[in-house]
Amino acid sequence: MDDSKIIALFYARSEQGIDELTKKYGALIRRVAANILNNALDIEECENDTYLGVWNTIPPQNPVPLVTYVCKIARNLAIKRYHSNTAAKRNSSYDAALDELEEYVPALENVETAYDEKVLTEAINQFLCTLSWEEHFMFVRRYWYGDSVAEIAALMHTGSHHVSVRLSRTRKKLQNYLMKEGMLT
């Protein structure tokens, strides 16, 4: 079903909207959640919370494209749950991804906490624009979608080692970019 029709169902407060959303983006939502969370129950709850989140915000929201909106809600909910679980256990694919990035972005300088996220987000946005298609695809799949290296390799029909090496280089590029921007020394 077309996204605009799904949104129309939400505007009409028809629960069919949730069914159609599940049908169209359920697998994607589960995947985004599963990449960040390890627990099946957490993933299921995150998926259901995502549908609730969409239900509660459309209307008044009329997001275009719907897919990004839904993914963002799912990711934010999963991250929130991840942080609350972090003290107990950290072993998801997303943990490994954050470990990798932390190595290259050890401590930001010249930014205040409240200001940090916005500045770093903007820097990452600019940095992503400098990457080739492949580098961009690998970086966002790994660090936004939380895909494992093996999953990215399978998507790109290449070896895990190849993806690891490319990602490692891209992280180094990010480090250099942030240094150039004066955010790292």
Add this chain to the structure above:
Amino acid sequence: MNRELISNALGNIDDEHIIKAADYHFISKCHTLERNRKMKTHTLSRFRPIFKVASVFVLIFSFSIVAYAANWFNLRDAIMAQLKIAPQTDMVPIATEDGETEFTETITEGRVVDILNLWGNPESPEYKATQEWYEYYWREDWQPVPDDEEVNDEIYNAYGAFSQEDFDKLDEICAKYGLKLHGRQNYSDGEIYELYNAVGCGNVLKEEAKHEYEDGYWYENGSFKIEGSVILPENTEHPVDYQLVRYVKGHVAIGAYLNIGDGEDYEQWEYTTSDGTSVVLLHSEEKDIVIANLENSLVYINVLDFSDESERNPAVNLEAFADTFDFSVIE
């Protein structure tokens, strides 16, 4: 703190980046199969009956042909399976006149595509091994290995094998057909001659052609992959992106198959390149492929983007493209 900061900052990146990475057209741009099997359904089927008849016919004639002549390959013979692609929704970036990028939703209808076994000859052990691994790997009851159960072994992982069961299957295929695995992968650090030195071959990309080497890697057995682009002579300035892969015979090839859409849409012909190598050229609206069956290896070139403003015949373009490579330097 830094960890949470990075996580939150990433969470707020622009939508365009998220959509771009969700864009499965990228994968078709790579001319690879959609392998995100957690989200897709698939079915396998054997050769179409008509193709089987054709293959017997061709085989009868192929025995009288000189080794490595181009008619070792028959497209219909080489289609080893079909894959059912589920309908999918993509967000496709489109550049507007004012330089901005807009995203439009496109729905690709589900369809059945033909899977080409690049080894061509169904009687060769390499062809059979590729087919057996493919059928095992794409079986109906396939389940992804949970991350915490993955078995790490670089050599096996390169085949997409992540469980002991997968490893055992690869070993079984090796034993059954008398083949070996590719071995460890090595990565070319931006210098193509490092790759050439490692595998012991000369420059495949002709010096006089306008090649741009982008990336490459090789395996212990001498198999390698090069990604690059070339600007065709007397043509447009539009570079043609490609992937060139060499598979050394006597080994279970990694991914020696391609989704070619509908095999009926293809023209196939033989061509002798300027270095004297007989190659098979395959052309359709959807894809162009060059295949060379050499003494010790199979080389194929997957043309990723042949669109240009040229009015030249696509066949002439493909032949001109093949001429920019020197196959004679590969055994």
